[in-house]
Amino acid sequence: MRQYDNLALDNCIKCSICVTNCPVTRVTDKFAGPKQNGPDLERFRLEEPAAVHPSIGYCSNCKNCDVACPSGVSIATMNSKAKGEFVARHGAPLRDQLLARVGLMGRVCHLAPALVNWGGRVKLFRWLGEKLFGVSKDMTLPQYAGKTFYQLMRQQKFAPGRRKVVYFPGCYVTYNTPEVGLAVVEVLAKQGVQVLVEEFNCCGLPLIANGLLADARQAARGNIQQLQKYADQGYRIITSCPSCNLTLRREYHELFDLDTDSLNDHIMDVFEYLNELARQGELVEPLNPLDLRVGYHQPCHLKAAGCGVPSKEIMDRIPGLQVLGLDAGCCGLSGSYGFKAEKYPISMEIGSNVFRAVEQMGVKQVITECGMCQLQIHHGTGVAVYHPIQLLALAYGTAK
Amino acid sequence: MMQKKTDVLVIGAGLSGLMAAAQAAEQGKQVLVVAKGSGALGLSSGCIDLWGYRLDQPEQVCDDPLQEIVRLVEVNPEHPYARVQDVLTESLAYFSDICAASGYPYVTSPGGNWLLPTALGTVRPTYLAPVTMAVDSLGEAKSILVVGFRELKDFYPEVLAGNLKKNAELAADCRINTLMVSVGGGDLNPNTLAHRLERPAVLNEIIKQVKPALFAGTLVFFPPVLGERADSTVAADLAADLGCPVYEVTNIPPALPGQRLQQVLLRFLKHQGVEVIMGCTVTAARVTGTACTGVTAVGNGKTMQITAGTVILATGSFLGGGLKAGMGLIKESIFDLPVKTCAGEWSDRDFLALSGQPFNKFGLTVNDNLQPVDDQGRVVLENVLITGANLAGCNYPVEKCGNGVALATGYKAGKLAGGVSSAAIR
Numbered sequence: 009m010r011q012y013d014n015l016a017l018d019n020c021i022k023c024s025i026c027v028t029n030c031p032v033t034r035v036t037d038k039f040a041g042p043k044q045n046g047p048d049l050e051r052f053r054l055e056e057p058a059a060v061h062p063s064i065g066y067c068s069n070c071k072n073c074d075v076a077c078p079s080g081v082s083i084a085t086m087n088s089k090a091k092g093e094f095v096a097r098h099g100a101p102l103r104d105q106l107l108a109r110v111g112l113m114g115r116v117c118h119l120a121p122a123l124v125n126w127g128g129r130v131k132l133f134r135w136l137g138e139k140l141f142g143v144s145k146d147m148t149l150p151q152y153a154g155k156t157f158y159q160l161m162r163q164q165k166f167a168p169g170r171r172k173v174v175y176f177p178g179c180y181v182t183y184n185t186p187e188v189g190l191a192v193v194e195v196l197a198k199q200g201v202q203v204l205v206e207e208f209n210c211c212g213l214p215l216i217a218n219g220l221l222a223d224a225r226q227a228a229r230g231n232i233q234q235l236q237k238y239a240d241q242g243y244r245i246i247t248s249c250p251s252c253n254l255t256l257r258r259e260y261h262e263l264f265d266l267d268t269d270s271l272n273d274h275i276m277d278v279f280e281y282l283n284e285l286a287r288q289g290e291l292v293e294p295l296n297p298l299d300l301r302v303g304y305h306q307p308c309h310l311k312a313a314g315c316g317v318p319s320k321e322i323m324d325r326i327p328g329l330q331v332l333g334l335d336a337g338c339c340g341l342s343g344s345y346g347f348k349a350e351k352y353p354i355s356m357e358i359g360s361n362v363f364r365a366v367e368q369m370g371v372k373q374v375i376t377e378c379g380m381c382q383l384q385i386h387h388g389t390g391v392a393v394y395h396p397i398q399l400l401a402l403a404y405g406t407a408k
Numbered sequence: 409m410m411q412k413k414t415d416v417l418v419i420g421a422g423l424s425g426l427m428a429a430a431q432a433a434e435q436g437k438q439v440l441v442v443a444k445g446s447g448a449l450g451l452s453s454g455c456i457d458l459w460g461y462r463l464d465q466p467e468q469v470c471d472d473p474l475q476e477i478v479r480l481v482e483v484n485p486e487h488p489y490a491r492v493q494d495v496l497t498e499s500l501a502y503f504s505d506i507c508a509a510s511g512y513p514y515v516t517s518p519g520g521n522w523l524l525p526t527a528l529g530t531v532r533p534t535y536l537a538p539v540t541m542a543v544d545s546l547g548e549a550k551s552i553l554v555v556g557f558r559e560l561k562d563f564y565p566e567v568l569a570g571n572l573k574k575n576a577e578l579a580a581d582c583r584i585n586t587l588m589v590s591v592g593g594g595d596l597n598p599n600t601l602a603h604r605l606e607r608p609a610v611l612n613e614i615i616k617q618v619k620p621a622l623f624a625g626t627l628v629f630f631p632p633v634l635g636e637r638a639d640s641t642v643a644a645d646l647a648a649d650l651g652c653p654v655y656e657v658t659n660i661p662p663a664l665p666g667q668r669l670q671q672v673l674l675r676f677l678k679h680q681g682v683e684v685i686m687g688c689t690v691t692a693a694r695v696t697g698t699a700c701t702g703v704t705a706v707g708n709g710k711t712m713q714i715t716a717g718t719v720i721l722a723t724g725s726f727l728g729g730g731l732k733a734g735m736g737l738i739k740e741s742i743f744d745l746p747v748k749t750c751a752g753e754w755s756d757r758d759f760l761a762l763s764g765q766p767f768n769k770f771g772l773t774v775n776d777n778l779q780p781v782d783d784q785g786r787v788v789l790e791n792v793l794i795t796g797a798n799l800a801g802c803n804y805p806v807e808k809c810g811n812g813v814a815l816a817t818g819y820k821a822g823k824l825a826g827g828v829s830s831a832a833i834r
Contacts (some may be wrong), residue, residue: 078445314707
């Protein structure tokens with residue numbers, strides 16, 4: 009589908025179904041809603057690009073509007089463009105500039121991860137952070153791992169596999185949860201699949217969500233160039249983060265009008281890839297039983313990918329494992345959104361449905377694919393939260 | 409390219425699609441629901457209309473919709489109800505059981521059809537209503553209070569009150585009063601307001617504002633915003649604290665009762681192990697002879713091949729995208745199945761003609777197994793079943809049968825897809 013087909017304003021019949029599915033509008037009137045900021049104001053923006061409402065800053069970029077729209081209008085893209093226009097005109101605060109550069113933050117924090125993690129727990133620093141920069145003092149900060157995914161990979165020895173894939177780990181796995189990346193590599197190694205490791209740019213989603221579109225486009229171009237050479241050789245490109253996946257597969261094309269046609273079919277969520285192996289009868293079994301009862305949270309960006317829950321089929325194969333869908337909508341964090349002092353209460357209010365579901369089901373562990381959802385659910389409930397690939401690695405007995 | 413395989417594929421997540429999925433899963437089948445968007449159910453009133461008016465006197469509300477449908481099928485065997493008469497009561501019971509078990513019960517009126525007030529002060533006939541909307545004995549009320557919110561557009565208590573006197577058979581001494589309350593200012597859409605009312609502090613504030621305007625035995629009408637979640641107790645809490653019956657009236661979309669019903673059914677499906685993928689559009693089908701061997705779906709700019717034993721087409725009509733209209737041309741959007749239109753004019757210049765707009769009756773013709781047939785009555789596709797607004801022959805805006813047809817045809821398609829092998833359908 010060409011870009012303008014999806015953006016076509018006249019496809020919007022003003023049914024407001026996007027508004028009813030917007031988690032932000034649900035809990036606050038500070039966001040005028042996806043319809044008003046998207047298709048309604050877009051009409052004016054065609055004539056006058058300055059027609060951007062300041063409330064656009066409250067869009068969390070969760071993309072539930074896109075999923076709900078029965079007319080195929082890319083509301084979220086209109087909103088992302090509007091946010092970019094607003095930031096281009098009015099600038100972004102230093103806080104947003106920093107939060108948007110997740111890769112840079114990762115590299116800096118990685119110089120002394122223990123110090124950064126300690127600092128993030130000191131109340132005085134957090135108080136200052138809120139007063140001076142507007143970073144919520146209450147939100148749990150991501151913990152930086154002692155060694156990055158790439159450093160850990162250099163220490164690993166894997167036998168050459170029958171097949172090779174490229175892995176796009178994303179910033180959160182690289183700097184914060186390298187154990188998830190290792191689980192991906194181990195599970196794939198079990199299937200005789202060798203993972204090629206190369207360092208990529210941040211996918212650019214945090215930049216997009218903060219309206220810094222020019223920088224995001226630059227990151228996109230770099231990534232496409234790097235990934236294209238693998239796609240041209242027929243390699244699969246594996247992701248474990250739904251937001252990276254969505255950004256590579258959809259935003260590059262829809263938001264930046266970059267050509268990703270020959271790339272798209274190569275990019276796969278790790279569980280999509282495992283399902284493909286399973287269908288070919290090549291998924292290695294048996295899996296060890298896991299006597300666990302866990303809640304499952306579907307990240308909004310996985311929902312937006314329109315491919316269902318690829319991890320479900322594989323999780324169903326683990327004997328003894330009971331997975332209960334929390335089915336409670338958006339967790340509310342939305343990347344950097346919930347770290348911003350003025351948005352933290354909104355983020356928590358949105359997430360309260362998820363927190364309530366965890367409590368009502370009485371689960372002690374939750375699995376979800378998105379690193380930010382993992383952080384938020386842990387922050388809101390205190391339960392342990394894992395990526396489903398970690399449970400699979402456990403069932404293969406390869407988890408460390 | 410991604411591959412997916414399932415016993416039953418349901419395309420569309422409106423009422424008929426969700427009912428079909430529930431029933432097929434009930435029969436032990438693996439079910440996948442794929443939908444372009446979130447489905448029109450969330451935009452509906454939340455009530456289940458079966459049949460509104462008398463066949464012989466279209467201005468009169470019919471007392472017993474089930475009996476009226478028996479007569480309808482005799483005089484109009486082309487109507488979709490004729491295909492599902494065998495399962496109609498069974499499907500209604502199944503629906504009611506799901507809702508009751510989910511803690512969001514639906515009730516029937518002792519008089520057959522409910523006559524429920526709308527935001528415009530008209531009364532609409534409907535068969536099943538959620539408890540929060542089921543206004544009992546409107547005609548005996550001595551006093552009615554219509555409450556609006558300053559923050560909410562599209563609901564004007566005076567309009568409701570003024571028109572209700574003309575449209576409903578109220579007691580001669582019935583007083584109707586109106587009241588505007590506030591939750592603290594600003595402009596709120598129905599969902600934001602409904603969410604806010606779930607906070608006890610906000611609700612108490614509303615109770616304080618309403619109480620002084622009440623008389624003993626007053627019926628209190630609110631716009632349909634009393635709580636966002638299906639398990640919300642806003643209406644019940646209001647009724648208990650005010651000491652009066654509290655109801656939500658129907659209003660234009662977006663209204664919460666339709667969204668709550670959608671939540672209930674989606675959650676039920678999840679518990680049944682049904683996979684639901686939204687934001688994924690089925691763009692083409694592979695057909696060999698009279699069998700559909702699979703469909704192509706596009707989600708997120710990526711193509712997926714889905715193979716299924718049975719496909720249930722629940723894509724709706726023009727609004728849902730199941731039928732596409734061009735100049736002098738109407739097409740079914742996935743299989744290009746034959747669409748039944750009409751010989752004369754397709755539209756009536758009188759927009760709200762009592763006989764209805766002819767184009768609303770356009771759709772697909774099916775046999776008693778809900779398989780699509782051509783104008784000779786020959787089955788076009790053996791393993792594709794058609795439900796809901798996709799079907800030809802009903803004019804739901806005037807007949808008040810949209811959700812009834814969706815519910816019964818969805819149920820039957822699910823039952824056929826689930827219980828009977830595709831060979832037996834043939």
